[in-house]
Amino acid sequence: MRLRVQYTAQLRTIVGCDEEEVDLPEGSNLAELLLHVASETCRDAATYLLAPGGGLQPSLLVAVNNRAISTREARAVPINSGDVVMLLPPIAGG
C-alpha cells in the first residue's frame, strides 16, 4: 500500500522536502511506518524519530489524517493506503 508522509519544522529542513510517498506491506501499523522512515532517511533526521536508547522518540507528535497520535501508542494504530501521516517534531517560542 502507498501513503503520504509529510515533514514539518526541523524534519522538513533536514529531509529537504515537504512530503514523500512511502510503500509498505498491507496491514502495517504506524510504528512500522515510522521505523521504516527512520531507516530510509539520513542520520540527522532519524534522531527526531528514534529515542537514543532505542524505540520511537516519545517527544515526536504524529498526526494520521489530522488526528494526533503519540509514538507511545503507534504499534496499536493501523495505517491504510492513502493515509496522510504528518510528522511534527516539537518546536518552541523565542
Next chain:
Amino acid sequence: MAPLPELTDDDRSRYEWQLWVRGFGEEGQRRLKATSVFISRIGGVGGTVAMQLAAAGVGRLILAHAGDLRLDDLNRQMLMATGGIGKPRIESAVRRLRDLNPHVAVEATAENVDETNVERLAGCADVIVSAAPRFEERLHMNRQAVRRGVPMVDCAMYELECRLTTIIPGKTACLSCLSPERPPNWNREFPVFGAVASSVGSIAAIEVIKLAAGFGEPLSGRLLNFDLREMTFTTIDIARRADCDVCGLPSPTVAGYNAARRM
C-alpha cells in the same frame, strides 16, 4: 465573585473599534479588564501577545524574561528598541507597554520560569501564555496550569511554521500529553522571521481575549499547525492521554474551567 470593573469614558473611546465586535461588546471588555495574564517570555512571540493584550485592554500583564537585549533579538522582539541593547529586556518591554496603554497594570520580573518560581510568578494569573524557547519552562508552566485548573495558550514557531493550542485542564490534552519530555535535539536558537513570531503571537492574543471575554470558540482539543511558506493551515485533533504524567486520568485537582462563569 468580584463584580466586573466598569468602563471609563476613556475605555469606551480607546476600545471603540473592538467594542463593535459581535459577541464582545462592553461586557466582553469588562471581562477582559478583570483578567490577569502571565506570559513567559516576552520575545518575538510573547512580546507580541503582551503588546496585543495591552492594546486590547487586558487588566493585568505579568511578564517574565531574564537577560539583556542583544542585537540579534531585534529581528523579532517588537517590544524592544535598538537603544536598549545591553540593557534588561524586561525594562524595554515595560516601557513600551506603558506607552501603548497606561491603563494596563504591568508587572515584570527579569527571571525565567523554573520549578522553584513558577507558582510565585504564574500563581495568580487567570490565563497562562507559554512562549518560551526552552521546553523545561514550557513543561513547568503546563504543570502549573493543570495544577491550578487555568487555561494555557501554548505557541511555538520554527522558520515559517507555527503551532498553537489552547489547553483547558481537565478537558483537553495538556502539553505533556503531546510531548512528555524535553526533545533531545532541540536547539534554542533556530531560523525564524519576526513576522512569523508576530503571526503566532497575535493568534495567541486572540485566544486569550476569547477565553477572558467568553465568546468565540477557543482552539482547545485542536492543534493549529500553519506554514507561512506555502500558506497552508492544518488543524489536528488532539486528545488527552490517560497515562499522562501531568493530567492523566483520574483528573488531578482541577476545578474545571468556564471562562464566562469565572470572570
